[in-house]
Amino acid sequence: MEILADEALVKLCLEGDCTAFAEIVNRYQKQIFSLAYRLTNQVEDAQDLAQEAFLKIYQVLDKYDTSRPFFPWMYKVATNVCYTALRKKPQEEIPLDKVIEFAPTVPQAATQPEDYTEVKETQRLVQQALAQLPEKYKVPMVLRYLEDMTYQQIADVMEVPITTIETRLFRGRSLLQKRLKNLERGV
Amino acid sequence: MKCKEVKQIVFTYLDGCLNGQVEEEFKTHLSHCTSCQRELEQARHFNDLLKSSCTLVQPPADFVDGVMGRIEEYEKSKKAHQAAVVSFKERAEKKQSFLEKLIKSPMSFSKVASFAALIAALSAFLAFAKLPEITKMADLGAKLNERFTIGTEDKSTPSQTGGTDQSGTGLEKPQPSQPTAPATGSGEEETPGSGEENLPEQTETKDVNPEEPADQKPSQPEAPEEPAGQEEVTPELPRLDGPFRQVTGITSVVAKSVSLTPISQDDNFISLKPSWDERGKKIYYFSNKEANEGSLSLWAKDLNDDSVQVIARNVAKSVSPDKPGDKSPDGKYKLYQEQGQVFVAKTDGSEAKPLTPKLEGAEFTYAWRPDGKSVAISVKGSPSQGLWLADAEGSGWSLITASGGGNSLSWSPDGRKIAFTGTNNMIYVGVLVAENKTNLLMVVPEGDKQGDVTLAWSPDSQRLLFDWAKEGSTKGVYLATIPQ
Structure with a gap:
């Protein structure tokens, strides 16, 4: 079976072939769902948000410039959908049972079972603290650490100057460090 | 390059985003x-x-089906909407042809005339009926404006006591959405509260994020701000009951700037x-x-050479403050x-005398x-809230300032100042310059939301040591030199 490039799939989709879009969703579901999940730290919210993002991508597909790479454009649309949704939603405390079990794709370096548990617990705290950050800080943080985006790429996605991204990453990290301390103390 | 600057760019260095010269200086x-x-x-x-905590996550197994299901619903509703639009157009076209027929048909004149008369009557009726409604709506609009104006004046006017509460807890006039001013090349963040950045297909809202740190630029030093301004204590005193009488008049106060030196301040x-050794060194x-x-x-x-060392671990x-x-x-x-009530008595409990009148619900800290x-x-939770000075014989008390009421209180060793x-x-520090006069100094620019503070005077009464956390920072230890 021929594997089509993203741009070709988009073209087919615009011609009315829905299965082409299903293939796009299949290719990028992990990235978009991960983005939504790292921003919300809850499975149900992440699922809704990610579906919303793909629906939006589908709705604005005719605006995509086929001469440019598809993934950055698609990711930008998805980020905007998430960012808008987060800003509308009031900040709330996330109960621990809503946090899905962290399933690392890379084996941990810990050698002892108790080390692994401790690492896992720390990571859970980090994810919780990250999800609690204000959206203007957590979005660039997630883009940086989840997708390893450069400052310029993040600035392009969020459509703000690169200096703003530097400032937000700095503040996001500072806030995260403080929140982690509070969480560890049980505050 | 100073340590503070290094701290601010260390993550940018790890991200590989420092420019060549800055990276050289950093290294x-x-x-x-x-x-x-x-x-x-x-x-x-x-x-x-x-990095290890923020990795990709596998979506649920039916995720793709869920997306395609929503797209299918979207397509259906889109088609239904389009069908409704077509139907409306068709009806509109049909109506048009009816009128045309009406005009062209025989006996049309009477029909048209009747129809026109009917339309005229209907229009007149509607116009007449609508007028009060329009007037009412105009009134309502005016009333709404009036209500907002009154609300703004009443509730968003800054406090008269010198503090400026910008927390936005009062009724605020709704602000129209406005685009964010683009950040400057120097790295300055957009003005807090001026609106959010422009993202495609989003509406902008006012930023009311309470997490916003106080500092604006990473490169700015984080020195505590110097307070300034005038503070006047209201001359109105609470009534005293029983044998109490006002011993002295109210002291007028002036807020002056105090120089602060961080002794130990680290956001990590x-x-x-804090406390002093006997020699104050x-x-x-x-x-x-x-x-x-x-x-x-x-x-x-050690204040002689600024050296710092750990004395004992864990x-x-x-x-907690003493x-x-x-x-x-x-x-x-x-x-x-x-x-x-606060009482004084001999250590065996005899000869007890009240130092204050009875104040229902009041909490006291005394020194x-x-x-x-x-x-x-220090009186809290009462109309008499504030800092008072009571005669130890029980002959009366006077109000130093209504700004008191906290749990921390400390006299300087020379007895002339009270923190x-x-x-x-x-x-605050109250400097008792005369029997009826106290100068009030604000030591820090804002209250410590993290809890009670420790106050400790140097043995020479010239400096005040305290722990304090400003908004968004961890608790640190500071030294204030009190102006004479």
């Missing part, structure tokens, strides 16, 4: 600064932790409960730096509170003046 500084080397290691560790660690404090999780170590700073789990002693300086009397002749009393807190843990 040069690191080569001779062990503290910043530790900072880099900590940042590296934190970075690694974030807390420092608290060393400062001791507790910190979780170089301490186990959940513990505190004891540190010392000496305490928690510490309350002033209730025994008089000569040890013969004691203070106590009972049923909303003997070093000469034993009067007692400072105290307000109910929001704002720190």
Whole structure:
């Protein structure tokens, strides 16, 4: 079976072939769902948000410039959908049972079972603290650490100057460090 | 490059985003600064932790089906909407042809005339009926505007006591959405509260994020701001009951700037409960730096050479500010509170006398003046809230300032100054310059939201040591030099 490039799939989709879009969703579901999940730290919210993002991508597909790479454009649309949704939603405390079990794709370096548990617990705290950050800080943080985006790429996605991204990453990290301390103390 | 600048760009360095010259300066500084080397290691560790915690996650198995299901619904509703639009157009076209037919048909004149008369009558009726409604709506609009104006005047006017509460808790006039001013090339963040950045297909809202740190630029030093301004104490006194009488008049106060020196301030660690050595040359404090999780170590700073060293590790789990002693300086009397009143009595409990009237619901913090002749009393939770000076004989008391009411209180050894807190843990110093006059100084620019503070005077009464946390920072230890 021929594997089509993203741009070709988009073209087919615009011609009315829905299965082409299903293939796009299949290719990028992990990235978009991960983005939504790292921003919300809850499975149900992440699922809704990610579906919303793909629906939006589908709705604005005719605006995509086929001469440019598809993934950055698609990711930008998805980020905007998430960012808008987060800003509308009031900040709330996330109960621990809503946090899905962290399933690392890379084996941990810990050698002892108790080390692994401790690492896992720390990571859970980090994810919780990250999800609690204000959206203007957590979005660039997630883009940086989840997708390893450069400052310029993040600035392009969020459509703000690169200096703003530097400032937000700095503040996001500072806030995260403080929140982690509070969480560890049980505050 | 200074350590503070290094700290601010350490993550940018790890991200590989420093420009060549800055990176060179950064590395040069690191080569001779062990503290910043530790900072880099900590940042590296934190970075690694974030990377390992923020990875891809497998979506649920039916995720793609869910997306396609929503797209299908979207397509259906889109088609239904399009069908409705077509139907409307068709009806509109049909109507048009009816009118045309009406005009062209025989006997049309009478029909048209009747129809026109009917339309005219209908229009007149509607116009007449609508007028009051329009008037009412105009009135409603005016009333709404009026209500907003009154609301704005009443509730968003800044406080008259010199503080400016910009927390937005009052009714605010709704702001129209406005685009954000683009950030400047110097790295300055957009003005807080001016609106959000422009993202495609989003509406902009006012930023009311309470998490916003106070500082604006990473490169700006984080020195505490100098307070300034005038503060006047209202001359109105609460009525005194029983044998009490007003001993002195109200003191007028002036707020002056106080110079602050950080003794131990690090956003990575807390420092608290400072104290002096006997000679006033060393400062001791507790910190979780170089301490186990959940513990505190004891540190010392030598003011002669600014050297800092840990004295003992893991000496305490928690510490809290000491309350002033209730025994008089000569040890013969004691203070106590009972049923909303403060009393003085001999240490055996005899010869008890009230120092305050009975104040329902009031909480007290009190401290003997070093000469034993009067007692400072901080009153909270009462119309008499504030800082008072009571005669130790029980002959009366006078209000120093209504800004008191906090839990911390400390006399300078010479008895001429009193450090105290307000109910929001704002720190003040009252300098008793004469019997009826006290100069009030604001030591810090804002109250400490993290809790009670420790106040400790130097043996020479010239400097005040305290722990304090400004908004968004960890608790640190500071030294205030009190102007004479």
